[in-house]
Amino acid sequence: MNKSLIITFWGKRSSKFWLINNIHLKYPEDFFDYIIMIYDNSTWNFHPIYDKAIWIRVKDQMRFWFLKRFLSPYLIQSYNYIWIIDQDIQFDFNPLVYECILNHYQILLSSPGRLLGSISYLFTRISPQYENKIGRWTDFVETGPLIVFNSSAFACIWNFINEKNILTQKICAILDSFSVNHLAEGINTVDYGNQELSAYEEFYRNYKTKRQNFGPIDKDLLVLDSCTNIYSNNQSSDFIKNQN
DSSP, X not given: OOOEEEEEEEOGGGGGSXXXXXXXXXXXXXXXXEEEEXXXXXXXXXXXXXXXXXXXXXXXXXXXXXXXXXXXXXXXXXXXXXXXXXXXXXXXXXXHHHHHHHHHHTOSEEEEEEEEEOOSOGGGBOOTTTTTSSOEEESOOOSSSEEEEEHHHHHHHHTTOOSSOOOOOSSEEEEEEEEEEEOOSOOOOHHHXXXXXXXXXXXXXXXXXXXXXXXXXXXXXXXHHHHHHXXXXXXXXXXHHHHO
């Protein structure tokens, strides 16, 4: 299968967000499948991908609850990459170019650099030091608003998911040459997160990272330019065949 899988989480108020109106444009069905997790009673039969996506509805549940119960590694092992996306993101890069970078450098777990909007960890904001070097190898990637795994990395991380949280650990990459905006109206504070610490304290103690950078992914943007040219010249289908 020469496809990747998009997983996102929607509810009644999601219709106002950029992703809902652009998911089928940014992630064309020739290259991506969709699983939409619905956490309330909202109806989506009007949406352009209604007949193309898998829709799973369970009221009042969190995203990690959905992931643990419905996305076992066995079910998603044939996909190239797994994109886990919050409803309130916005970006202007080409996901196929992003995957081209992941494939070239064999990056198992990554996220774009954070540009505008709410942010929990300043560490994840785009770094001018690495922006012209694709990005940076690091021991920390935040689980939202957008994170990308290859299927083997997801299989590993899946074992550490509980109903509320997931821990990501080295070695990962933040791709500072790509940016994502988080349009959330607010984010949880550290104090709020500490209230849930007992649920994942053992995992945190064993696998917490120092949030450190190990160095640039490359010395320049030549590979990014090459990937961009491949897709701008409408050669994506042939390129994907040659990569597999």
